[in-house]
Amino acid sequence: MAEVSTRDAARPASGPPPGPPETFYPRPFELSGLRRGAVNVRDLGEDVQVVVVHDRDALRIFREICPHMGGPLSEAAVGSDGTLECPWHGYRFRLATGQLVDNPNVRIMDELRRRAPECFRPDEAPRYALAALSYQVVGDLVYVERKRSRP
Numbered sequence: 001m002a003e004v005s006t007r008d009a010a011r012p013a014s015g016p017p018p019g020p021p022e023t024f025y026p027r028p029f030e031l032s033g034l035r036r037g038a039v040n041v042r043d044l045g046e047d048v049q050v051v052v053v054h055d056r057d058a059l060r061i062f063r064e065i066c067p068h069m070g071g072p073l074s075e076a077a078v079g080s081d082g083t084l085e086c087p088w089h090g091y092r093f094r095l096a097t098g099q100l101v102d103n104p105n106v107r108i109m110d111e112l113r114r115r116a117p118e119c120f121r122p123d124e125a126p127r128y129a130l131a132a133l134s135y136q137v138v139g140d141l142v143y144v145e146r147k148r149s150r151p
């Protein structure tokens with residue numbers, strides 16, 4: 001299970017953000033407090049929680065809610081293949097891009113698809129993806145921007 005830092009929730013932001021305050025969520029978090037290769041949960045203020053994965057040299061920051069059906073990504077698993085797996089239905093998303101790379105339901109539904117192909121559209125592109133948030137690091141503080149980053 002992911003670690004929720006109550007220390008971050010109680011700690012006031014120290015220092016001004018590296019740009020217009022309206023660009024960033026109000027509460028930065030400490031870079032040095034992140035566990036590498038694991039899901040870290042941080043509260044950015046304004047009732048916004050994110051999951052942060054320190055993946056190689058970059059941070060991957062996503063809203064805590066799975067885009068499929070709202071599963072808790074705070075309980076997701078980081079795969080050695082650079083993916084994040086939601087605990088509810090096992091969807092796996094690529095950390096670097098947020099793209100859906102595996103939906104176990106596809107395999108589960110194979111038999112039904114074979115029996116009633118008119119009910120399924122296997123060629124349809126997956127609709128689900130994680131939207132990574134941009135950030136800036138100032139010293140040991142990570143300021144998360146309200147806008148999404150581009151992979």
Ligand code: FES
Nearest residue numbers: 066069071086089
């Ligand atoms: S809610 Fe995350 S995979 Fe379904």
